[in-house]
Amino acid sequence: MSExxxxxxxxxIVELQKRIDSIHHDFANGRHADWSEQAGERENDEVLNALESEAKIEIQQLSNAILRIDNDTYGYCGTCGEAINEQRLAVQPSATKCIKCAD
Incomplete structure (x- = not known):
């Protein structure tokens, strides 16, 4: 199961890294000379930056979850030590706290 x-x-993580690489490629394409086009591109850049940030956070959370699997601490609350409900882990696989301690 843990493997x-x-x-x-x-x-x-690989999927998220591909998304980040795609975002970087999009940024590398540069801007149009037309000012009105640049305004739209700046808005698009904000969305891409947000997507990149979210992807990086998820990569870090999943990497930490893999470390917890390797250390046999995955699925246990980092605060109280009790087992994290399987339904919670199904929804949020990188959860580090049980629902009681997460509140």
């Missing part, structure tokens, strides 16, 4: 989770998390 399957690691593979699943690693696959998601």
């Amino acid at each position: 399957q989770l690691k593979q699943q998390f690693t696959k998601r």
Whole structure:
């Protein structure tokens, strides 16, 4: 089970890294000379920056989850030490706290 989770998390990390690479490629294309086009591109840049930030955060969370799997601490609350509900982990695989401690 833990190897399957690691593979699943690693696959998601690869997908997120591809998204980040695509965003970097988009930024590298530069801007149009037309001022009105540049305004639209700046708005697009803000969206791309937000997507990149979210992807980086998720990569870090999944990497940390893989470390917890390796250390046999995955699925246990970092605060109280109790097992994290499987339904919570299904929704948020990188959860580090049980629902009681997360509040």
